[in-house]
Amino acid sequence: MIMCPACQYQEVVGALFCSECGAQLHNMGSLATHNIQTNEIRSQSFEAPPPERKDLVNYQIASLQILDGGQLLTLANRNEFTVGRVSEGQTIIPDVDLTAHNAYEYGVSRLHVVLKRKEKKMMIMDLGSANGTYVDGIRLKPEQETPLSHGSIISLGKLRIQFLFQD
Amino acid sequence: MSDYYALLGIFRDATKEEIKRAYFEAAQRVHPDKNEAPGETEIFLDVQKAYDILSNPKKRAEYDLSLAPEEESSSPILQRTFYSRQSLVRLNETQLIYALLEWKPRQNKNEVISPPLNICLVLDNSTSMKGENIGMVKASAIHLIRSLRPEDILSVVTFSDRAKVLIPSSLRPDHRKMENKIRVMHPSGGTEIFQGLQEGVAQVRKNFSAERVNHVILLTDGQTYGDEKESLELAKETADFGIGISGLGIGEDWNDEFLDELASRAGSSSSYIANPQEIQKFLEEKFKQLAKVFAENVELKFNASPNTELTYIYRVQPNAAHLLSKKTIQLGMILRDKPLTLLLEFTVKSSAVIEDEVNLLVGSLSFEIPSQTLQSQPMRVRVFREVTEKASLEPPSPTLVQALANLNLFRMQETAQKEAADGKYNEASRRLQHLATHLLSHGERSMAKTVLLEAENLQGEQSFSEEGRKKIKYGTRALLLPAEKGKN
Numbered sequence: 001m002i003m004c005p006a007c008q009y010q011e012v013v014g015a016l017f018c019s020e021c022g023a024q025l026h027n028m029g030s031l032a033t034h035n036i037q038t039n040e041i042r043s044q045s046f047e048a049p050p051p052e053r054k055d056l057v058n059y060q061i062a063s064l065q066i067l068d069g070g071q072l073l074t075l076a077n078r079n080e081f082t083v084g085r086v087s088e089g090q091t092i093i094p095d096v097d098l099t100a101h102n103a104y105e106y107g108v109s110r111l112h113v114v115l116k117r118k119e120k121k122m123m124i125m126d127l128g129s130a131n132g133t134y135v136d137g138i139r140l141k142p143e144q145e146t147p148l149s150h151g152s153i154i155s156l157g158k159l160r161i162q163f164l165f166q167d
Numbered sequence: 168m169s170d171y172y173a174l175l176g177i178f179r180d181a182t183k184e185e186i187k188r189a190y191f192e193a194a195q196r197v198h199p200d201k202n203e204a205p206g207e208t209e210i211f212l213d214v215q216k217a218y219d220i221l222s223n224p225k226k227r228a229e230y231d232l233s234l235a236p237e238e239e240s241s242s243p244i245l246q247r248t249f250y251s252r253q254s255l256v257r258l259n260e261t262q263l264i265y266a267l268l269e270w271k272p273r274q275n276k277n278e279v280i281s282p283p284l285n286i287c288l289v290l291d292n293s294t295s296m297k298g299e300n301i302g303m304v305k306a307s308a309i310h311l312i313r314s315l316r317p318e319d320i321l322s323v324v325t326f327s328d329r330a331k332v333l334i335p336s337s338l339r340p341d342h343r344k345m346e347n348k349i350r351v352m353h354p355s356g357g358t359e360i361f362q363g364l365q366e367g368v369a370q371v372r373k374n375f376s377a378e379r380v381n382h383v384i385l386l387t388d389g390q391t392y393g394d395e396k397e398s399l400e401l402a403k404e405t406a407d408f409g410i411g412i413s414g415l416g417i418g419e420d421w422n423d424e425f426l427d428e429l430a431s432r433a434g435s436s437s438s439y440i441a442n443p444q445e446i447q448k449f450l451e452e453k454f455k456q457l458a459k460v461f462a463e464n465v466e467l468k469f470n471a472s473p474n475t476e477l478t479y480i481y482r483v484q485p486n487a488a489h490l491l492s493k494k495t496i497q498l499g500m501i502l503r504d505k506p507l508t509l510l511l512e513f514t515v516k517s518s519a520v521i522e523d524e525v526n527l528l529v530g531s532l533s534f535e536i537p538s539q540t541l542q543s544q545p546m547r548v549r550v551f552r553e554v555t556e557k558a559s560l561e562p563p564s565p566t567l568v569q570a571l572a573n574l575n576l577f578r579m580q581e582t583a584q585k586e587a588a589d590g591k592y593n594e595a596s597r598r599l600q601h602l603a604t605h606l607l608s609h610g611e612r613s614m615a616k617t618v619l620l621e622a623e624n625l626q627g628e629q630s631f632s633e634e635g636r637k638k639i640k641y642g643t644r645a646l647l648l649p650a651e652k653g654k655n
Contacts, residue, residue, distance in 0.1 A: 001260065012261055012514070013261075013262040013263065014252060014264050014265075015263050016563065017571060017575040019582075022575055022576065024572070077562050077568075078568065078569065079565070082608045092604045092608050094608075111608050125610060127607070127608070127610070143610065143612065
C-alpha cells in the first residue's frame with residue numbers, strides 16, 4: 001500500500017492519483033529541487049545571472065532558477081505545472097513546491113501560477129494569487145495567459161525567479 | 168504441412184488458454200458424431216493433431232521453427248500502447264497498472280476518401296420542444312440538408328407518442344422538398360423514444376451498405392417512460408447489424424444515463440446541449456465526425472486473464488465515455504485524423520506476479536472499413552508486462568499521465584454521484600470540494616464554481632440540481648478530450 005500525502009488514504013500500489021481526494025501520488029522524478037553545485041554558485045555573488053550557463057542548464061527543457069539562492073528547478077515530463085507552496089490541511093499540492101525557498105515569507109500563494117507549454121512556447125497564468133505575479137516588472141492580469149521568454153524574471157509576490165528555456 | 172494456427176483460427180502468439188478454447192470449439196464443430204459429410208473426419212483428425220502439437224510447449228517450439236515466417240503485417244490500422252510502469256513488481260499485495268491503447272489508420276489522412284453517409288435524424292417532436300428548441304432544430308436540419316453531397320443519404324423521423332417518417336431514406340433525394348417538410352414540423356404529445364428509434368433504424372437499414380457510414384442520431388429533450396428496456400435491446404441489435412447510434416440531449420430533463428447506455432451499446436456516446444443555441448453546433452460536429460470515419464463497428468474481444476482484472480475502461484476519444492468491461496466491447500469508430508484511444512486500469516493480484524510475464528489483456532480488434540470492399544482481418548491486441556523484483560524508476564508516459572489526470576477528475580464526480588445516490592451526502596459534498604480545488608488548479612474557474620454550488624446543494628437539499636449534475640458530468644468528460652491541434 002502507499003499513503004496519499006494529502007489525505008493519508010491507503011492507496012493500492014501503482015495508483016497515480018488518490019482515489020479519495022484526487023491528489024497526484026506519483027513522483028515525477030525530476031520535479032524535485034535539483035541542487036546543482038550550489039556551493040560554487042553561492043560563492044559567486046551576482047544580481048541576475050547571465051542566462052548562458054550551458055554547463056548547468058539543459059535548454060531542451062524549461063527551468064526555473066531561484067535568484068535568491070541559485071537553485072535550479074527543472075520542469076520536465078509534462079506540459080503543465082502549478083507553482084505554489086504547501087501548507088497544512090491543503091488537499092492540492094502544487095507541482096512545483098517553493099516552501100523550501102521561503103515562499104511563505106515572500107508572499108507566494110498556495111496555488112500561485114500555472115506554467116503551460118504551448119507548442120514551442122511556455123505560457124504563464126496567475127491563478128488569482130494574493131500578492132500578484134510580475135513578469136519583468138509588469139503585473140499579470142489573473143487568469144490570463146502570457147508568453148514567457150528565455151531569461152524573464154518572474155516575481156511571485158517578492159520571490160524572484162528567472163525563467164530559462166531555449167529549444 | 169498445414170498451418171495449425173490457421174486451422175484453429177488463432178494468432179501465432181496465442182496463449183495456452185486460447186489454444187485450448189479454439190480446440191474445443193473446432194472439435195465440437197467437426198466432431199465425427201455430428202458430421203457425416205465426406206472429409207469431415209479428416210479435418211477432425213487434423214484438429215486433434217494441431218492441438219496435440221500446439222498444447223505441448225516443446226513440440227510447439229519445434230513446429231514454429233518449421234513454419235514460414237508470417238507475412239509482413241499489412242493491417243490498415245496501426246496500434247500503439249503506453250504503460251504507466253515499465254514493469255509489474257513482484258509484491259505480496261494487489262497492484263494497479265494503467266495502459267493507454269491507441270489505434271489509427273496506417274494511411275495518410277489525406278489519402279483516404281470520405282465514405283458516403285447514410286444517416287437518419289430521429290427528432291423529438293413532443294410538446295416540450297415547442298418554442299426555441301424546435302426553431303433551432305428546424306434551422307439546423309435545413310442547414311444540414313444544404314450541406315449534403317449528392318451521394319449522401321439523409322432521412323428524418325420525428326417522434327412524440329408515436330413516430331412518423333418525415334423524410335424517407337432515398338437514393339435520389341429532392342433537397343427542396345426535404346426542407347419544406349422540415350419547416351412544417353409541429354410539436355405535440357409526449358416522448359416515446361423506442362418508436363422513433365425503431366423507425367429511424369428501419370430507415371437506415373433500407374439503404375444500408377457496408378460502403379457507407381450508417382448512423383442514427385437521436386435528439387431529445389425529455390425522459391422516455393416504460394420503453395427503456397426495449398430501446399436498449401434495439402440499440403444492441405442495431406450495433407450488431409453495423410449501425411451506430413449517437414444521442415444528443417437538450418436542456419435538463421432528459422435521462423443522461425439512459426441515453427449514454429443506449430449510444431454506448433452502439434459504439435458512440437451522448438452529448439449535453441445546455442441551451443438551444445448550441446443545437447446546430449453539436450449536430451454539425453456530429454456530421455463532420457461521421458464524414459471522417461475511417462473504420463466503423465470496431466469491436467474489442469478479449470478474455471480476462473486469471474488473477475488480473477480490467478477494473479476501468481474509458482474511451483478518451485472519439486466520443487469520450489466510460490465503457491463497461493465486458494468480453495466484447497463495442498468501440499465505435501476510428502476517424503481519419505484522430506486515433507481511437509482507450510485508457511485501461513488493471514488490478515493485478517499478488518498471485519499473478521509469480522510468473523515472469525503477465526498478460527493483462529489478450530484479444531483481438533475487429534473492424535469494418537467502408538472505403539475498402541475487402542473484409543479486414545481482425546488485429547491482435549496484447550497488453551502485457553514483465554515482472555521484476557524492483558520498481559523501475561522511469562517516469563510514466565506523459566501522454567498517459569495527462570489522460571489519467573483528467574480521468575481522475577471525471578471519476579471523482581462519478582463517485583460523488585454514486586455517493587449522493589446512496590444517501591452519503593456529506594461524503595459526496597466533500598468529494599466535490601476536492602474536485603473544485605483540482606479544477607481551479609487546472610484553470611477551470613467556471614466549472615469549479617458549478618461544482619462548489621452543487622457541493623452546497625448536497626449539504627442543504629440533499630440532492631444535485633439536474634442542470635449542475637449534467638454540467639459537471641459532461642464538463643469533466645470534455646476535459647479528457649485532447650486539445651485540438653491548430654489545423655486539422
